[in-house]
Amino acid sequence: MKKITLRAAICSIVLLAAAGCAKLNEKTYGSVSVDEGGAASAADLNGVYSQLNGQADQANTYALQEHPTDEMMGPTRGTDWGDFGAWRKLHTHTWNASHGQINDTWDQLNIGVYRATQVISRATDNQIKAEASFLRAYFMFQVVDLYGQAPFRDPNAPNSSIPVVYSRTEATDFIIKDLEFAETNLTTSANIGVASKAAAQALLAKVYLNRAVYTAGTVGGPFTFAKADMDKVIEYANKVTAAGYTLEPAGKYFQDFAWDNSEQSHGNIFGIYNTPSVVKASAKNRWKMGLHYNQTPDGWNGFTTLADFYNSFQDGDERKGQAYPGLTDRVGLRAGFAVGQQFGPANKALTQRSGKPLVFTPEVNLNFSTEAQGIRVFKYFPHPNADGTVTDSGEDNDYVFLRYADVLLEKAEAIMRGGTDPNGQTALAIVNAIRVPRGATALATVTEADMLAERGRELYYEGWRRNDLIRFGKFNDPVDQRPTATDKTRTLYPIPQRAVDTNPNLKQNTGY
Numbered sequence: 275m276k277k278i279t280l281r282a283a284i285c286s287i288v289l290l291a292a293a294g295c296a297k298l299n300e301k302t303y304g305s306v307s308v309d310e311g312g313a314a315s316a317a318d319l320n321g322v323y324s325q326l327n328g329q330a331d332q333a334n335t336y337a338l339q340e341h342p343t344d345e346m347m348g349p350t351r352g353t354d355w356g357d358f359g360a361w362r363k364l365h366t367h368t369w370n371a372s373h374g375q376i377n378d379t380w381d382q383l384n385i386g387v388y389r390a391t392q393v394i395s396r397a398t399d400n401q402i403k404a405e406a407s408f409l410r411a412y413f414m415f416q417v418v419d420l421y422g423q424a425p426f427r428d429p430n431a432p433n434s435s436i437p438v439v440y441s442r443t444e445a446t447d448f449i450i451k452d453l454e455f456a457e458t459n460l461t462t463s464a465n466i467g468v469a470s471k472a473a474a475q476a477l478l479a480k481v482y483l484n485r486a487v488y489t490a491g492t493v494g495g496p497f498t499f500a501k502a503d504m505d506k507v508i509e510y511a512n513k514v515t516a517a518g519y520t521l522e523p524a525g526k527y528f529q530d531f532a533w534d535n536s537e538q539s540h541g542n543i544f545g546i547y548n549t550p551s552v553v554k555a556s557a558k559n560r561w562k563m564g565l566h567y568n569q570t571p572d573g574w575n576g577f578t579t580l581a582d583f584y585n586s587f588q589d590g591d592e593r594k595g596q597a598y599p600g601l602t603d604r605v606g607l608r609a610g611f612a613v614g615q616q617f618g619p620a621n622k623a624l625t626q627r628s629g630k631p632l633v634f635t636p637e638v639n640l641n642f643s644t645e646a647q648g649i650r651v652f653k654y655f656p657h658p659n660a661d662g663t664v665t666d667s668g669e670d671n672d673y674v675f676l677r678y679a680d681v682l683l684e685k686a687e688a689i690m691r692g693g694t695d696p697n698g699q700t701a702l703a704i705v706n707a708i709r710v711p712r713g714a715t716a717l718a719t720v721t722e723a724d725m726l727a728e729r730g731r732e733l734y735y736e737g738w739r740r741n742d743l744i745r746f747g748k749f750n751d752p753v754d755q756r757p758t759a760t761d762k763t764r765t766l767y768p769i770p771q772r773a774v775d776t777n778p779n780l781k782q783n784t785g786y
Contacts, residue, residue, distance in 0.1 A: 566616065
């Protein structure tokens with residue numbers, strides 16, 4: 275066994291998978307033991323799983339998937355959250371190939387692909403190989419979705435070799451093959467933190483639903499959704515249903531995200547499994563990024579949603595917000611969206627640092643916001659102690675990547691786009707089966723606009739909004755604080771310039 279220290283952006287075998295490096299940086303991420311011979315072990319596989327932990331960060335993959343959309347922005351508040359315009363550039367679609375989060379995300383995802391490939395190349399146990407294949411598919415799916423091409427390095431190739439680059443179509447086919455192998459060889463899992471047959475099926479449904487985007491002749495569309503692909507979405511969605519996953523009952527929407535979601539959720543399929551004693555990737559970033567300094571727990575007073583998105587919810591829809599037992603009664607925080615006067619423990623009205631009432635307003639300015647502007651979102655939330663205090667560490671909410679409600683809505687969309695369900699369900703029936711228990715009125719018909727809006731209401735802040743908007747041809751539309759439509763080339767991020775400079779097989783995306 276040989277222990278290797280992993281450092282950010284150094285010329286190592288790991289970062290060669292991400293197509294090279296430009297500058298030395300001595301930030302240490304930790305160390306990993308690499309067996310230079312013999313079969314891949316469970317410990318090797320754990321190194322691949324650990325690469326998922328960065329997906330729970332408020333930056334990088336999550337930021338690239340959410341900030342450019344109609345449901346999130348990161349306003350600058352005086353000297354807070356300026357960060358050289360990083361968040362503003364994402365929301366206004368004005369990033370370039372040197373944007374720090376675009377570069378870091380590229381590295382994180384391609385390291386995940388390479389670590390999984392190392393395990394697959396040495397695995398003799400089909401369970402280990404299947405889990406690694408699923409993880410490689412997940413990381414490469416994100417690469418393909420965000421960047422449109424995927425470098426790939428054979429771990430048995432000489433260190434001096436240049437990684438090949440798969441086109442978007444080639445990479446999509448590669449992902450499907452990995453997932454088909456995973457589906458065949460995986461079984462059920464005791465927790466969402468281990469790849470399962472249902473996880474492979476859920477991701478296959480998502481890949482097939484987006485295949486038209488990934489194989490389109492022009493970046494950003496138009497897209498032609500093949501019936502064969504839509505039938506595949508339905509096939510895999512039905513398999514997930516047959517595995518026993520269900521929607522949460524009426525009044526229990528936030529059960530999928532609460533501190534006890536490991537025990538209570540009926541619909542979480544894959545993610546990061548946390549326990550009070552072992553927290554691999556805390557979900558607390560999801561509430562910290564919006565909480566004001568004077569709330570309990572205190573937060574970073576950062577990201578907000580857009581008023582138009584908030585207003586897309588009907589009053590009475592529990593997804594819009596509700597008092598949550600053990601949370602609201604102890605610290606005043608409600609699950610869902612937070613707007614208006616905010617309250618703390620003992621129902622005390624909170625104030626800003628200036629002493630003015632802490633009233634979150636729908637109005638927000640991306641460049642010049644006050645500390646109280648913007649509607650906040652608390653889809654995940656902490657577990658307060660009985661005395662109203664919050665232990666601000668070790669929060670053990672499972673962090674969720676794939677959820678049954680998403681799979682059902684994908685099935686409904688596939689039916690709407692021409693697929694045939696052998697079970698005879700209609701898109702309208704599926705959408706209403708999700709809406710009505712949440713307190714929203716049943717729809718009489720379901721259009722593309724209805725479908726996109728319902729996906730937003732069900733899946734907000736879960737990291738899928740950019741993907742959905744692109745598929746529906748709405749990503750480049752004007753939104754609050756971005757008044758002008760942007761070019762379709764913005765549906766892909768640029769390849770980091772340092773990667774292009776060090777791998778001649780990479781070609782910069784159109785428009786950059």
